Structures are given as C-alpha cells and as structure tokens.
Amino acid sequence: MDGSLMAALESLRIALHATRVAIFRLHTSNETYTLRRTDYVQTPSLHLLSRDEIILQAEAARCLAHLYDGNVFVGHTDELQGDVRTVFEQHAIQSFMIAPIFIHDERWGFLSVVDCERRRVFSAHERAIFFALARTVGESIKREQTVKELQQLKLEMERMNATLQRKVEEEVRKNREKDFMLIEQSRYATMGEMFRNIAHQWRQPLNVLGLLLQDIQEAYAYGELNESYLRTSIRKCFIQIQHMSRTINDFRNFFKPHKEAIHFRPIQAIRQALKIISASLDHYNVQLHVQNRTRAHMYGFPNEMSQVLINLLTNACEQFAERDVERRIICLRTYADDSFIYIQVKDNAGGIDETIVSRIFEPYVTTKKDGTGLGLYMSNMIVTKMGGELLVSSSKKGATFTIRMPRSEGGRGL
Numbered sequence: 486m487d488g489s490l491m492a493a494l495e496s497l498r499i500a501l502h503a504t505r506v507a508i509f510r511l512h513t514s515n516e517t518y519t520l521r522r523t524d525y526v527q528t529p530s531l532h533l534l535s536r537d538e539i540i541l542q543a544e545a546a547r548c549l550a551h552l553y554d555g556n557v558f559v560g561h562t563d564e565l566q567g568d569v570r571t572v573f574e575q576h577a578i579q580s581f582m583i584a585p586i587f588i589h590d591e592r593w594g595f596l597s598v599v600d601c602e603r604r605r606v607f608s609a610h611e612r613a614i615f616f617a618l619a620r621t622v623g624e625s626i627k628r629e630q631t632v633k634e635l636q637q638l639k640l641e642m643e644r645m646n647a648t649l650q651r652k653v654e655e656e657v658r659k660n661r662e663k664d665f666m667l668i669e670q671s672r673y674a675t676m677g678e679m680f681r682n683i684a685h686q687w688r689q690p691l692n693v694l695g696l697l698l699q700d701i702q703e704a705y706a707y708g709e710l711n712e713s714y715l716r717t718s719i720r721k722c723f724i725q726i727q728h729m730s731r732t733i734n735d736f737r738n739f740f741k742p743h744k745e746a747i748h749f750r751p752i753q754a755i756r757q758a759l760k761i762i763s764a765s766l767d768h769y770n771v772q773l774h775v776q777n778r779t780r781a782h783m784y785g786f787p788n789e790m791s792q793v794l795i796n797l798l799t800n801a802c803e804q805f806a807e808r809d810v811e812r813r814i815i816c817l818r819t820y821a822d823d824s825f826i827y828i829q830v831k832d833n834a835g836g837i838d839e840t841i842v843s844r845i846f847e848p849y850v851t852t853k854k855d856g857t858g859l860g861l862y863m864s865n866m867i868v869t870k871m872g873g874e875l876l877v878s879s880s881k882k883g884a885t886f887t888i889r890m891p892r893s894e895g896g897r898g899l
Contacts, residue, residue, distance in 0.1 A: 490625050495526045497598065497618055501611055504528050504601040508586070508622060509539075510594040516543055520595070531601070545569055557612050558583035561604050577601045582612065584619035588627045596622055683733075688764070690725040697722050746871075748782045748893050751819045751828050754790040762795050769802040771813045779821035784893040785871035790828075793867050793875070796860040797830040797886050804834035804884075821892060828888040836879040845877055 498506045507525035511518065520539040545568040559582050562573040573581070580600040586593045596619040598607075607615070701718050704710040755775065766773055783790075798815065805813040816831045837845060846865040861875075868875040873890035 490622065491524065491526065493618065493621065494524065497615070498526050498528075500614065501598055501607070502600075503598045504531065505597075505599050507597050507599075508594065509597065511592060513543075517541065518543060523594075539572055541568055541572070557616055559607055559612065563604075579603060580605045580607070582607050582615050584616050586619055586623045586626065588623055588630070593623065593626065687729055688768075690728050693725050694722055697725075746785050747787065748784055749787045749790075750780060750782055751790075751826055751890075752777045754787045755794060755817060755819070755828070757787060758791040758794040758798070761791070762798050765799065765802060766815075769805055769813065771802055771805060771815055773798075774814065774816045776816070776818040779819050779826060781821040781826050782893040783826050783871075783873075783890040785873075785890070786867075789867045789871070790888075793864040793888065794828070794830070796864045800860060801830070801832040801834055801884075804832065808835050810834055824892060826890045826892055828890075829885060830887075831883060831885040833883040835883060836881055837877070837884050839879075842877065842879050846875065 494506045494508075497503070505525060505527040508523050509520040510523050511520060513519070518541045520541070522537045522539075561580050562570060562578050565573060576599070578599045578601055580603070582598045584596045586596055596615070598615060697718055701710065701715070704714055704718075755777070759773075794817075798817075801815050802813075804810075810833065812833070814833050816829070818827075818829045818831070820827050820829075846861050848862040865875045868888055868890070871890065873888060876887045876889060878885045878887075
C-alpha cells in the first residue's frame with residue numbers, strides 16, 4: 486500500500502481515538518469466510534498482532550448481519566456470538582466499525598476500526614467519515630490494481646514485441662535466404678538462356694565462315710586461289726567474326742546491371758531485347774510484329790526491362806515448339822494513357838492452363854517439362870521493383886502479358 490493511504494489510516498485512528506485501523510481482503514467459499522489483513526495502524530503502545538488471517542465458518546460469520554447499519558457494521562464484542570465473538574475477544578476488541586470496500590461493484594474486503602480500551606458508541610459523524618474513507622480506500626486499491634495491470638500488460642507487450650521482433654527477424658532471414666536461392670537459380674537459368682541465344686546468334690556466321698573456308702580450299706584445289714581472291718575471302722571472314730564479336734558485346738552490355746535508374750522509352754528496352762533474342766525467334770520460325778505507339782518515358786532499369794521481355798518472348802517460343810503450332814505469331818505493342826505506359830506481349834500459342842493461370846507468377850510454377858518456374862516469378866519481381874505491374878490474361882487462342890508502368894515526369898513524349 487502506498488504511503489499516502491497509510492497516512493490516511495493513521496489520521497483516521499487519531500481522529501476517532503481508536504486503538505487500531507485495519508484493511509482486510511475477503512476471500513469467500515461455500516463453507517468459509519477468510520479475512521486476510523493487508524495493512525493496519527495501531528496505538529504504538531500495543532503489541533503487534535500475531536494473526537494476519539482469520540478464517541470463519543460461513544454460518545458463524547452470518548451473525549454479523551444484524552449489526553449492519555447503513556453500509557457500516559457497528560457494534561460491541563459482547564453482542565456477538567459463537568466463533569466470531571471468540572475471535573474478537575482474542576484480539577481484546579470491545580467496540581468496532583466495519584465498512585465494506587468495493588472494487589468494480591464487487592465486495593473486495595473490509596475497513597475496520599476497533600477500540601480495545603472501552604465500550605463506546607460511534608456517532609453518525611464518525612460513521613460518515615469512516616464510510617467515506619472506506620470508499621477512498623476502495624478507489625485507491627482499484628487505482629493500484631489498475632497500475633499493476635497496466636505494468637503487467639506493458640511487460641507482456643514488451644515480451645510479445647520481443648518475441649514478434651525475433652519472429653520478424655527470423656522470417657526476414659528465411660525470406661532473404663529464399664530470395665537468394667531463387668535469384669541464384671534464376672541466374673543459372675538466365676545463363677542457360679544466354680548461351681542458347683548466343684548459339685542461335687552465332688549459328689549463321691559460323692555457317693558462313695565454314696562455307697568461306699571450304700570455298701578457299703576448293704579454290705586452292707582448282708588453282709583459282711590468288712592474292713585478290715584470298716584478300717576478298719579474308720575480308721568476308723572478318724565481317725562474320727566482327728558480327729560475332731558485336732553479339733558478345735551486346736550480351737555483355739545487356740547483363741551489365743545499371744547502378745542507377747534512368748528515364749527511358751519502352752522501345753529502347755524492346756530493341757535491346759531483340760538484339761539478344763532475334764536469332765532465337767528465327768530459329769523457332771516466329772513472326773514478330775512490333776507496334777510502338779508511344780514516345781512516353783518510364784523510370785527504371787532498361788536492361789532489366791529487356792530481361793522481362795526476353796523471358797516473355799522465350800516462353801512464347803517454347804510454347805510454340807511444345808505444342809507444335811504451325812503459324813507462330815507474337816504481337817509486341819506499346820501504348821500509353823495519362824498515367825501509365827503499357828508493353829503488351831500477345832501470342833497465339835494456345836493459352837495457359839486454367840489450373841495454374843492464377844498462380845503463374847509464383848516460384849516453381851511452370852507449364853514446361855524442363856522449366857524451372859522462375860522466369861515469370863523473377864520477371865514479376867523486376868517489374869514490381871520498378872513500381873509497375875505484370876498482368877496476364879489467357880484464352881484458347883493464346884496468352885497476353887501486359888507490363889504496366891507509371892509514366893515518368895522526367896521524360897518527354899506522348
């Protein structure tokens with residue numbers, strides 16, 4: 486109990502010329518009433534009380550009911566009976582006042598004033614003071630309980646926050662490990678796509694180089710190889726080698742990440758993507774129709790946007806091959822409205838299975854026999870990272886993927 490309440494109890498004892506003022510906590514059951522003393526003040530000359538707990542049988546405790554007087558029990562020990570009288574006599578009590586202490590409309594316990602020196606009558610004024618203090622004690626205990634509950638709640642919240650923080654940190658760590666694993670797997674898959682595209686790009690110049698070398702050998706065999714013929718053949722060989730070198734430079738520049746985002750038009754990303762994948766489109770015998778209907782700018786990383794386009798075009802090519810589509814057409818279209826720029830990739834490869842179209846951007850979801858299921862997942866991550874959305878729709882004719890990006894204020898165009 487706080488010091489201010491103890492001071493109030495002592496003031497009440499002095500004002501009433503009482504021997505002892507005490508607060509009891511009440512615990513009830515069907516058979517017993519237990520009064521446990523929590524705090525008390527008394528005349529300094531008295532011996533300290535030896536009993537802090539009084540247990541009364543329920544039947545015996547009911548004898549106090551006839552002393553009830555306007556919310557205050559007032560009486561004398563010689564008026565009591567049975568066990569209650571015995572307890573009071575053991576404490577040398579002659580006169581007493583007992584008032585209930587209520588907390589949240591429930592009887593919490595009692596405030597008692599006793600006189601051990603004389604049989605006395607407490608006046609109405611004294612009763613009023615006593616009852617008012619009982620109410621004050623109730624409010625004080627309630628306030629103290631509220632503070633303790635708040636402190637306990639605070640401790641529980643701190644523990645919960647600490648636990649939640651650990652869980653968040655653990656989940657973040659797991660997600661980072663998962664993202665790292667997915668990125669690594671996607672990187673290997675991308676390297677495989679890169680090598681395949683390089684092979685497609687190099688196939689034609691390597692064939693030309695083979696034919697030129699064969700032609701030189703035949704010219705030598707037939708005596709037609711002279712300095713002019715050799716110089717012309719070497720120049721043609723160097724043209725093919727330079728073409729292959731430019732291909733490597735295109736791939737190297739493509740896979741070099743941009744350190745900073747820039748303003749760029751969608752057609753720039755499309756052109757960069759076609760440098761990489763054009764030979765693959767020819768290999769799969771795909772007709773590509775490009776319709777560029779906007780000069781508006783978006784903001785982000787053009788190489789990464791090109792990577793998304795390559796993924797979408799590669800997926801369409803592989804669907805054509807897997808389903809053995811005879812007439813293979815991809816329409817790549819750009820357009821814009823007041824708020825967004827759209828890049829749309831539409832094919833006639835037969836669409837996406839209805840059972841997975843809603844999960845198409847989740848990792849490891851794929852329609853290909855040997856697919857990793859990471860291409861569209863990473864593509865969606867790239868577009869989302871740049872503030873855009875990757876949308877999909879499908880029909881029996883084919884699939885349509887739409888990249889929607891916010892228009893950039895930093896660029897010009899319609």
